[in-house]
Amino acid sequence: MPSAAMAPSAIRKPQRVMARRSSRPATVATRSYLFNRSVRSTPYRIKRASAQTLHFENGWNVLDASGGAAVTGIGHLSTRVEQVMIKTLKRGIAYISSMMFDTDVAEDFARFLITTTDGKMTRAVFYSSGTEANEAAYKVALQYHATEKANPEPTRTLFIARDRSYHGTTLGALDMSGHKARRELYERVLPHNTHHISPCYAYRGLQTGESVAEYVTRLKNELEQKIQDLGPKNVAAFICEPVVGAALGCVPAEAGYLAAMREVCDRYGILLIFDEVMCGMGRTGYLHAWQKEGVAPDIQTVGKGLAGGFQQLSAMLVSPKVNDAFEYGPGSGAFSHGHTFQNYPLACAAGLEVQKIIQEENLLQNVKEKGFRLSKSLKKRLSNHRHVGDIRGAGLFWGIEFVKDKQTMEPFPADMKINWRIYEKGLAPPYEIHVYPGMGTADGVNGDHIILSPSYNITDTEIDAIVDRVARLIEDYFDTLDVPATP
Structure with missing residues (x-):
């Protein structure tokens, strides 16, 4: 799962930032009262945003080629979303406690999401972030095995995830993550009940002379071996991103991989969790990334593009198998977990309207068409x-x-911080392009990438502008970089 880029404080010293930003008005205070990701520097101030452009306080007009962390789906402005949010506010139901009450808009949005899965998933619950959704998936998997099945298996407390993955910032979600740099500071306090296997990453993982089918089989065998090493009755779930986001930089699963993982999980009674927080809700050209191969999970999480940035919103969807264990199993039927802003009506109203726009304006087709143009160019x-x-x-x-x-x-x-330096250089003229930087690509520590994930309603002209600006940025950056020869 992805999250906002980590800004290395080592390269954002106050004196460098102030020198670079001398174009800022003198009236702007240099001290921030926000406890930002780096307290030693002041982030750029956004004055306003139009459809695909971020207008900075210092006068820069930056083309948003990443939508933040692949969040923005229909641009930064929408009269329709604005109006539906105002309507919800005027009804006085911006917030309702989900512990005791329900609302039409949350129910309507849940029905919409479940309907789009063609019966593969059966219930949904809404949270505020992808991390929260993955933490809920973690807990529902444990409770499913421990109390709700006809034959409870409370020993199933372990998880299997993949190296160079990212599932969130809370300790449970971070424990499932295989992003070394983001785990490092917290290793001492993580639960350490998640074990990691290789990612499906053909660029670095496919061996010389090995076919894709052979590679997938090797990864399948690795999962099965890990299950046997841990003890089949000890593993609760396997979690993966169908298209890896921030940790690897948009690496799709190879053909047959998801089906292979599904087969192994079914054989050993292990739940399959798909983290689609970053890659889901239309980002790949399918509303649900797993729909490309038709391999549905037992638990699915979505976020970021769910409400397109108009509200903070995520969701967890569960399959009939998981739901039936709670609804008809021997337990209480209660999912022992909850949040204050669960099923938040205002967020659900915004999210539902965003998804209606995507559907009514045929934006999934636009994603496929413009995605082809982007990749080819x-x-x-x-x-x-x-x-x-x-x-x-x-x-x-x-x-x-x-x-x-x-x-x-x-x-x-890693200490060259290539990804971050390209990102920062790109914001300023003559490029004025916003990309998403990532690190640890090669081994969890070293390796750099950037992500391009513009809005679904992007035009051909804007795609061409993104390619031109990104290409010039990369060419110019490396033309001035002194790269020592490998010994």
Whole structure:
């Protein structure tokens, strides 16, 4: 699962930031009262946003090619979403406690989401962030095995996830994550009941002479071996992103991979969780990323694009198998978990309207068409660049991985902060382009990528502008970078 980019404080010292931002009005205070990701620097101030552009206080007009962290789906302005939110506020139901009450709008949105899965999922619950949704998935998997089944198996408390994955910031979700850099500070207090296997990452994982089918089989065998090593009756669930977001930079599962994981999980009675917080809700050209191969999970989480940034909103969807264990099983039927802002009506109103717009304006088709144009143009412009190792993705979700040596795929060392420096350079003129930076691509620590994930209603002209600006940014950056030869 993805999250906002981590801004290394080491490269954001106050004196550098102030020197670079001398174009800011003198009246702007240099001290921030926000406890930001880096307390030693002041983030850029956004004055307003139009459809696909961020208008900075310092006068820059930045084309938003990443939608934050792949959040923005229909641009930054929508009269329809604004009006439905105002209507909800005027009804006086901006907030209702979900412990005792329900609302039409939350029920309507749940029905909408479940209907789009063609019966593969059967109930939904709404939270405020992808992390919260994955924490709920973690808990529902434990409770499913422990109390709600006809034959309870309380020993199933372990999870299997993949290296270089990201599922959230809370301790449970972070424990499932395989992103070394984001885990490092908290390793001492993590539950450590998640065990990690290799990602499905053909660029670095596919062996010489190995077919994709053979690669998938090898990964399938690795999952099965991990289950046997841990004890089949000890594993609750396997979680993965159908298209890996922030941790790997838009790496799609290879053909047959999701089906292979499904088969292994079914054989051992393990729940399959798909984290679609970053790659779901239309980002790949399918409303649910798993629909491309028709392999449905037992538990699914979505977020980011669910409400397109107009409200903070995520959801967990459960399959009939999971729901039936609670509804008809021997337990109380209660899911022992909840949040103050669960099923938040105002957020559900915004999210439902965003999804209606996506559906009514046929934006999933636009994602496929513009995604093809984006990928084709990126590859034409950058595939032969000496420091571009791989360009991969799906729909409007594309990653560009940078390497020090194109032949050996050697990454740049982490302390060079290539991803972050490209990101920062891109914001300023003459580029004025917003990309999403990622690190740890190669081994969890070293390796750099950027993500391009523009809005679903992007135009051909805007796609061409993104490609031109990103290509010039990358070319200019590496033209001025002194890269020492590999010994």
